Amino acid sequence: MNSTDPHHFDLAVVGSGILGLAHAYAAVKRGLRVAVFERTGTPLGASIRNFGMGLVTGQPPGIMLDLARESRELWLHLSTRANFSAREAGTLLFARTEAERDVLQEFMIVRARQYEYRASLLQGDKLNTLYNGRFSHHLAALHGTEDLQLYSREAMPALVAYLHSQGVHFRFNTLVHGVGDGHISSTAGEFRAERVIVCSGHDYQTLFADKLQAMNLKQCRLQMLRVKTEDALPLTHAVLTGLSCTHYGAFSDLPTARAVHAEIDQTAPLLNKHGIHLLVSPTPYQELIIGDSHYYGTDSPPFNSEEIDQLMIGLAEHTLATRVQVLERWQGVYGSKGPGPFSALPIDDKTTAVLMHTGIGMSVGLGLGERVMKALLAGDALPSGNAVVAPATALA
Structure with a gap:
């Protein structure tokens, strides 16, 4: 191969979200000549709209927990080289009710011990002294110490700039409308590559529509907000509540989680109706990103519900014990409802x-990109998201 041919590469990546950039990084550090194609002028999909949480504690045992831990190390490595923020304070998951506390206790007794989650349960004095007593109205807090906070709208462009400095060729504002057998057809012309990896997010129509439609994939649309607090709250941890115990696989299959499901249905059915659970992620600028809701469909309607925003704001104000002022609202979107994660x-x-x-x-994206590239180059089986770990046993 002509190493200077602007239309021929070792690897072509379609999509500049975190999955696309993960594969580009895994390839370029192995000495491959890499090109990334993106239809917009900068990453604008799921990876730029999210909370920026590198969540390890919430991942279920098995491949997802492994990928999150591998991704954590890669994020820390890249943050020093690409000069973006990756904060290591971790997460605080607050139990507001006895049912939520029961889940956290079972998690610590059963799952954390068995799978070596790095977490501790804060109660009594340890909880009451946290942030000068601000969170003493909760019953307990699970402190996950492996979790990272990234500010996506800065981390993603910084990662693009770093990869460009390492030799990755970026073609933004370029729509790829055909891929097959090493040939790439795009709005910028024809290209060739020894390998092509397509990370097309929630676009199931442009490439491989027949194969993807057979999988009955969906889109998930989220409502999210950026806020500032009325009183000073120098929050360094990301914050969740026991509502997340029904959402994340590290908790959701525990026997005690059933009582949390029932409690939400009885006391706050609108939260289940809109798929709401609270996430609060501090930015490097003393602001907070809060959300989120979940709407699943084949498309993402553009109309936000004020009822949903107000429910999330109310949850955040109660959890943080302060009022908030909304600075910005937007929709997140990602692909969902596949055969596995x-x-x-x-x-x-x-x-x-x-x-x-x-x-x-x-x-998990950085770890997944590493595993996929390693498998492709070695001729090994591609990683699968269908690895199952037996559910936790009930507490005696």
């Missing part, structure tokens, strides 16, 4: 599609 699909001998089916691409 992700798919790595061989399309032909030179083409692979890699898609996330959950909203945790920032948490």
